[in-house]
Amino acid sequence: MFRFVAALCVGLIGAPLAQAEKVDLLITNATLVTMDGSRQVIDQGVVAIRDRLIVKVGGPALAADYEPERLIDAGGDIVMPGMINLHNHISMVAFRGLGEYEVENLLFDVMFPLEKELLNRQLIRVSARQSAIELAMGGVTSFADMYYHEDEVAIAVKDVGLRGVLGQTVIGFPVVDSPKPYGGLAYAEDFIRKYQGDELITPAIAPHAPYTVDKEQLLAAKAISDQYDVPMLMHLVEFPNEYEMVLERHPDMANYRSEISYLDQIGFLGPKLLAAHVLYLDDADMDLLKARGVGVSHNPKANSKGASGISPAWEMMKKGLDIGLGTDGPMSSNQMDILTVMHYVASVARLRLMDATPYTPLELVEMATIGGAQALDRGDDLGSLEAGKLADLIIIDRDAPNMQPGYDVYAAIAFGAYPGNVETTIVNGQVVMHDRMIETVDLAAHEAEWTEVKSRVEAFAKTLEGGIR
Ligand SMILES: [Zn+2]
Incomplete structure (x- = not known):
């Protein structure tokens, strides 16, 4: 009643109800795919953004409440949460396209020799910048990375303005950032201390895999993750012969029914763990991952290209595990966008089950956005367009021929969209990119550095059997 009277009085003297609120950015006229709790889609939707946050989301009437620094009229295009890529090694873009011709073991025959010869801080930083630009142009706003010298990756990712969960690798042999095995443990701790609290970078620790890291060091990595409350990233049950590979380093595992039950028994599994690939597991293993709150990155494009197998991701999703999507590094699945991964998720599962019903388009868009956020334990601030959440969002061209007629917006996104849309x-x-133009990086300066990296890699690859055809 009070409100009514007050409004009436103001109305009588003809003054505006309230002064327009200042915001940094206002997006209007959007087909707003919010991915909020009720999966609301708002026609002619409006998003108001101030500082880092979404201030409000709503219908067209909302626009009059705000006075923006910058206005973007979406012209009816799709505005949705930025996509989350849960598994990558972005600096490997310098090696993309090498080892594509009948190489039996890409990891050991091509990747490791390339890395041994060529990796240094500059290659890692410049390549990470190149990939971060590509990620932004394909609609990825957050990604998880596992590599070496992650402090260099962090610099590049901040240059471009993406959100990165960057896992410093811990591995049981000498690598570029550590002359001794497991130097990554100390490196990770320094990196975590340096970047904890950063707006864009979430520092993390990344024990490479149970077949390259001993029990003691797996547990040391877990202790660092617990102590600093940071994510832990790892490859898990990725290969058909992984059990035998792991057994060589972990003879104790023979006493347990599976790799996952062994890792649980030694106290390694927990909610800070984000496991990548996750192909070879049974029902009981899935229950264990769920009970421990482990997040899963499903990477069907890399898994099929590398013939490593087919993940029972559909079953994991139906059991309620926190599962989102990843690409793996650019040597494994080449492209780094999540739009094309959604198509693979459905196609690979449907072929495996010979059943065309798994995955609705909505479920696929969920995995690409809010599912990824939950797998990172970031469901509270990422993955949907809601007031109070971080302002990570993308606009997709709804008028592109391949997006037409677009009766169902989720089907258009999951099965129709190209990263170039x-x-x-x-x-x-x-704003990192607008109208397909990157706004954050001096592209000419970047191009000069990237050209130098490419020529160094090409010269060495020519000497490597199976490097370039
Ligand atoms: Zn990987």
Whole structure:
């Protein structure tokens, strides 16, 4: 009643109800795919953004409440949460396209020799910048990475303005950032201390895999993750012969029914763990991962290209595990966008089950956005467009021929969209790309550094059997 009277009085003297509120960015006229709790889609929707946050989301009437620094009229295009890529090694883009011709073991025959010869801080930083630009242009706003010298990756990712969960690798042999095995443990601790609390970078620790890391060091990595409350990233049950590979380093595992039950028994599994691939597991293993709150990155494109197998991701999703999507590094699945991964998720599962019903388009878009956020334990601040959440969002061209007629917006996104249809990418309230133009990076300066990296890699690859055809 009070409200009514007050409004009436103001109405009588003809003054506006309230002064327009200042915001940094206002997006209007959007087909707003919110991915909120009720999966609301709003026609002619409006999003108001101030500082790093979404201030409000609503219908067309909302626009009059705000006075924006910058206005983007979406012209009816799709505005949705930025996509989350849960598994990558972005600096490996310098090696993309090498070892594509009948190489039996890509990891050991091509990747490791390339890394041994060529990796240094500069290659890692410049390549990470190249990939971060590509990720932004394909609609990925957050990604998880596992590599070496993650402090260099962090610099590049902040240059471009993406959100990165960056896992410093721990591995049981000498590598570029550590002359001794397991130097990654100390490196990770320094990196975590340096970047804890950063707006864009979530530092993390990444024991490479149980077949390259001993029990003691797996548990040391877990202790660091617990102590600093940071994510732990790892490859898990990725290969058909992985059990035998792991057994060589972990003879104790013979006493347990599976790799996952062994890792649980030694106290390694927990909610901070984000496991990548996750192909070879049974029902009881899935229950264990769920009970321990382990997040899963499903990477069907890399798994099929590398012939490593087919994940029972559909069963994991139906059991309620926290599962999202990843690509793996650019040597494994080449492209780094999540739009094309959604298509694989459904196609691979349907072929495996010979059943065309698994995965609705909505479920696929969930895995690409809010599912990824939950797998990272970031469901509270990422993955949907809601007031109070971080302003990470993208605009997809709804008029592109391949997006037509677009009766169902989720089907158009999951099965129709190409990464090139992403017009605008906004991360942490900052416009990273608009109208397909990157706004954050000096592209000419970057291009000069990238050209130098490429020529160094090409010269060495020519000397490597199976490097370039
Ligand atoms: Zn990987």
